[in-house]
Amino acid sequence: MSATTVSGRHASGKPVVSDRAKAETRLGQRLVAPAIILMLLVTAFPMLRAIYLSTFDYALTAPEDREFLGLSNYLTALTDPLFWQTTGVTVLYMVVTVAVELVIGFIFAMVMHRVIFARGLIRTSILIPYGIITVVSGFAWQFAFSFQNGFVNGWLPFIGDDFNWFGETTPAVIAIMVSEIWKTTPFMSLLLLAGLAQVSEDMLEAAKVDGATWWQRLTKVILPNMRAAIMVAVLFRALDAYRIFDNIFVMTAGAQKTESISFLTYRQTIEQFQLGMGSALSVLLFLSVLLVAYLIVKLFRVDLAQARQEA
Amino acid sequence: MRNKIGIVVGCVLIMIWCLLPVAWIISLSFKSEAAITNGSPGFFPAEGGFAGWDNYQAVWDNEQFRRAIFNSIGISLIATVLSVVVATLAAYAIARLEFRGKKAVLSLSLAIAMFPVVSLVGPLFDMWRAIGLYDTWPGLIIPYMSFTLPLAIWTLSAFFREIPWEMEQAAQVDGATSWQAFRKVIVPLAAPGVFTAAILTFFFAWNDFVFGISLTSTENARPIPASLSFFVGSDPFNRPASLLAAGAVIATIPIIVIVLIFQRKIVAGLTSGAVKG
Numbered sequence: 001m002s003a004t005t006v007s008g009r010h011a012s013g014k015p016v017v018s019d020r021a022k023a024e025t026r027l028g029q030r031l032v033a034p035a036i037i038l039m040l041l042v043t044a045f046p047m048l049r050a051i052y053l054s055t056f057d058y059a060l061t062a063p064e065d066r067e068f069l070g071l072s073n074y075l076t077a078l079t080d081p082l083f084w085q086t087t088g089v090t091v092l093y094m095v096v097t098v099a100v101e102l103v104i105g106f107i108f109a110m111v112m113h114r115v116i117f118a119r120g121l122i123r124t125s126i127l128i129p130y131g132i133i134t135v136v137s138g139f140a141w142q143f144a145f146s147f148q149n150g151f152v153n154g155w156l157p158f159i160g161d162d163f164n165w166f167g168e169t170t171p172a173v174i175a176i177m178v179s180e181i182w183k184t185t186p187f188m189s190l191l192l193l194a195g196l197a198q199v200s201e202d203m204l205e206a207a208k209v210d211g212a213t214w215w216q217r218l219t220k221v222i223l224p225n226m227r228a229a230i231m232v233a234v235l236f237r238a239l240d241a242y243r244i245f246d247n248i249f250v251m252t253a254g255a256q257k258t259e260s261i262s263f264l265t266y267r268q269t270i271e272q273f274q275l276g277m278g279s280a281l282s283v284l285l286f287l288s289v290l291l292v293a294y295l296i297v298k299l300f301r302v303d304l305a306q307a308r309q310e311a
Numbered sequence: 312m313r314n315k316i317g318i319v320v321g322c323v324l325i326m327i328w329c330l331l332p333v334a335w336i337i338s339l340s341f342k343s344e345a346a347i348t349n350g351s352p353g354f355f356p357a358e359g360g361f362a363g364w365d366n367y368q369a370v371w372d373n374e375q376f377r378r379a380i381f382n383s384i385g386i387s388l389i390a391t392v393l394s395v396v397v398a399t400l401a402a403y404a405i406a407r408l409e410f411r412g413k414k415a416v417l418s419l420s421l422a423i424a425m426f427p428v429v430s431l432v433g434p435l436f437d438m439w440r441a442i443g444l445y446d447t448w449p450g451l452i453i454p455y456m457s458f459t460l461p462l463a464i465w466t467l468s469a470f471f472r473e474i475p476w477e478m479e480q481a482a483q484v485d486g487a488t489s490w491q492a493f494r495k496v497i498v499p500l501a502a503p504g505v506f507t508a509a510i511l512t513f514f515f516a517w518n519d520f521v522f523g524i525s526l527t528s529t530e531n532a533r534p535i536p537a538s539l540s541f542f543v544g545s546d547p548f549n550r551p552a553s554l555l556a557a558g559a560v561i562a563t564i565p566i567i568v569i570v571l572i573f574q575r576k577i578v579a580g581l582t583s584g585a586v587k588g
Contacts, residue, residue: 021409028410035401035460036416039423042457046434053434060437108328111321114314122322124574125329131566132333133518135536136559140336143552148350149342151335161352182332190578239425246520250540262429269433270525282430289427 047286054280060273073280082264083281087288089173090260094241094292097180098234104181105188105233112189113196126186134183138250141179142166172256179247184240188233195229196222231300235293242292261285333563340366340556347553366557376558378530379538384565386448386534387516390455395509398460402467407476417468420461428458432525439526446527451534454522459512466511470504507576510569517566535562 054074057067077083112122129137144150145165153161165171199222207217223230245262252258254267265285269278338355346360356362370376405413435454436445444450474497482492523537530538539558543550570577 024408025410028404028408029412031404031408032401032412032416034397035464036419038397038453039419039457039460042435042454043423043426043431046431046438049434049438050430053437107321108325111318111325114318115322118322120574122325123578124570125326127570127574127577128329128333128567131514131518131570132563133520133536133539133559133566135520135539136336136563137332139539139552139555139559140332140339143339143556144332144335146552147352149339149347149352149552151352151354154352154354182328186329243427243429245429246536249520249524262427265429266432266521266525270436275433275437278433282427282433285427285430289425293425 047283050279050282050286052279053275054283056276058274058276058279060275066276069276073277074284077277077280077284083261083284085257086259086261086264089258090242090244090262092173093177093180093244093260094238097177097184097241098238100177100181101185101188101237102230102234105185105192108185108189109192109196112193126189128186129183130186130190132183134246135250137179137183138247141175141182141247142251145175145178166252166256169257172252172258176244176247176251176258179251180241180244184237188237191233191236192226192229195226195233198229199225234300235296238296239289239293242289261288336556336559336563340553340560342553342556344551344553347551362553366553367561370554370557370561375530376538376542379533379535380561382448382530382532383517383534383536383562386451386455386532387513389448390452390459390516391509391512393452394456394459394463394512395505397456398463398467398508399505401460402464402471405464405468406471406474416464420464423458424461424465426458428521432521435522436525444526446529446531448532450526451519451522451532454526455516455519458519459515462515463508463512466508467504470507471501474500503576503579506573507579510573510577513569514566 055068055070057065057069057073059065108126112119112126115122145152147153147162147164152165153159153163163171165175203221203225204217207221212220243262244260245266248254248258248260248263249266254263259267261281262285265278265281268274268281272278335354341362342351342356343360343362343365346357346362351357351360401416404410405416431454439445439450444453476497478496478500479492482496483489487495517534518536519534520536520540523534524540527533527537533541535558539555539562542555542558
């Protein structure tokens with residue numbers, strides 16, 4: 001080993017990192033470099049470009065008419081009722097689907113936690129919605145709700161056989177939510193199952209001996225001990241639900257005011273080639289996802305590091 | 312006793328929840344095209360509206376659909392392999408080495424996992440057209456890698472942390488060469504983690520829709536989800552539901568096979584990455 005390791009400190013008194021630690025840092029950084037570059041290549045760089053493009057009136061159909069606008073694309077978007085309406089619908093999708101998934105997912109997790117027989121069968125079935133392509137789920141439910149070829153109208157009481165689910169906003173939004181909830185509840189329930197497994201059986205037993213009712217055990221023992229797992233599941237799912245796109249594209253194509261903010265952005269950029277306006281919407285979408293993440297972390301005091309880091 | 316009945320009922324409900332829509336799309340794929348055009352409500356094909364394998368035959372004879380299957384398998388597999396290799400290097404460093412910027416890597420991958428994919432599509436569309444990646448395989452493989460890396464890194468580093476690395480030295484003390492110690496001790500311990508990451512990555516790539524529809528324009532690179540959604544048939548106002556259902560069933564078969572074989576590993580991977588301490 002060279003002199004630096006022996007000398008330990010420089011004259012200035014600053015601690016000197018040993019050669020070994022230096023080599024370790026170098027190796028570590030080299031090993032993560034490819035991953036970092038790949039992740040930034042497709043996110044940071046295009047995002048910067050989006051910020052740049054959002055200041056122009058730039059349509060791909062007429063690239064030479066590009067004109068610098070400053071922030072007026074943002075002003076146009078933020079003063080357009082369509083923007084606020086799609087944001088409202090998106091928040092509605094997020095809140096309702098996550099709430100329903102949390103309740104159903106928790107019930108599923110409880111059942112899976114307690115089941116002794118046919119464990120493999122249940123787990124295999126629950127992974128099928130998780131693995132299925134969202135587009136396929138969207139088609140399956142769109143046709144299920146269709147009055148021409150579906151079965152839902154026939155099975156539901158109080159609903160006429162010729163009721164068109166996709167003719168109005170509310171039923172269409174419900175149909176989209178059903179597809180979304182069906183596909184993602186299994187994911188939620190698996191995350192909750194992992195949390196449930198961490199609740200100590202002894203504590204439950206003790207509560208039982210002390211005469212706690214079933215409801216008391218649930219609210220006073222199980223739920224508080226699963227807090228971290230629940231918060232992580234909610235955070236992941238909420239951000240995912242906020243970006244809802246596939247189901248809307250397949251089921252209604254944004255008709256009947258079912259459009260989400262992601263869908264609006266996509267329509268502006270890819271279908272109408274309005275790269276300037278589309279980029280402004282992209283930036284706004286990005287900022288709103290950040291805001292949602294921030295609000296959830298603040299509101300529920302999610303500590304991801306704590307949920308994740310080594311105990 | 313009451314508890315047991317509750318669990319049985321719960322299990323039955325879970326099974327119905329998970330399998331009913333799958334059964335429905337299979338049933339729909341057996342309705343004949345004529346029945347669909349005239350309208351054939353109900354869960355099962357009506358009397359005389361049964362198509363047998365006709366829809367599957369028609370879908371399979373469709374050149375575009377076959378290309379889409381081929382594209383999807385090729386793109387997803389390549390993206391999975393590359394992503395897992397890159398993620399393994401990074402996860403090894405995170406789990407085993409102390410270095411500056413480790414926290415930054417984890418934070419960055421978390422941020423990317425939450426990134427709104429649609430907001431990238433515009434600039435990427437523009438960039439890919441400029442550098443000739445638009446409507447090619449690499450044009451999809453690169454974004455798939457970027458967006459599966461976070462999940463793969465998180466899953467793998469959680470797995471690698473659990474590996475008793477001292478066993479490698481123990482094997483060397485017992486006379487194994489470094490290579491033997493690595494191959495016989497570390498590889499078998501790390502393999503389940505790598506495997507889980509690969510399966511989850513493959514699911515993501517197979518499921519992706521946003522990139523698939525925005526960064527492709529022809530059957531050159533268009534994957535299955537995009538191809539299904541653009542499959543309109545002869546009458547744009549009445550989509551060929553039964554044909555689409557047959558296509559959807561075919562697109563789902565690989566997923567079901569993977570789930571059936573690797574059920575245990577997927578559950579472990581999903582839960583270890585996010586919550587386990």
